Amino acid sequence: MSLQDQIRKGSTEILVLALLSEKPMYGYQISQELARKSDGFFELKEGLLYPTLHRMKQDGLLTSEWQKVGDARRRKYYAITPLGKEQLEYQSAEWHLFIEKLQAMVGNL
């Protein structure tokens, strides 16, 4: 796994939390928004988003709700919980610290 893939994998949770802090979204929408907002950098294997979403829901970071779309289709919308918002703040601080320290170490190379 390349360094970029590892960073992507490790950052999926905070990216999902950041997106859902704006508004509730369904899985396909989340994957499209991730790709669009990062100009494709955070474009991941779309299906692998679902295990992450479900784990985050089990951890109490997200809630989900089926909503009808049209006559026959339904979509499962995910929304961030108060615990998820706390986790977003915590992870944001951790990432900022990580980037700051990394830049201090390698920034002058």
Added chain:
Amino acid sequence: MSSEQHFSTIDEVMHQMQQQMNLSRETEHELLSEIRGHLEDAVETAVLNGEDPHQALQDVAARFGVNEVGHALQKVHAPYESADAVLACIIPVVGALILRWLVFSPDGSAIGWEAILSRPAFWVVAVVALVVPILQFPKWRYAAVSWALFWIISVIFFVLPHSVNW
């Protein structure tokens, strides 16, 4: 799936993923419904962008990661299903044991159905044994099994009071 594998329909893609899972029918149904919606949206978007429908399905399936997603979902959901199953067995047993305790007078003699049915404590236990599984389990089947087990064990205790008089 090898890179040469082709899918003719979304159903075939779903089947590929379902084979990687061994969860309860309800859980699999919910997961696959969500994934189907994703695939339908993705194919629809690709076709609207001018892609051939058949090719769109191949691209969407490859991008989705059909070989990995089912396994990954299995890993996420299997522990919770096992924990639910254990709890679905524990709740009725505990409820029935409490009922059994209520059935016996302080002197160790069993009271009859009429007497037990007139006790508010009996109804509290019976309602709790019904409500807790319904609230606890997202699957009705687990709640129904838990409730049924509760009554089966309770009736055994009532019918055979002396054989379980410990």
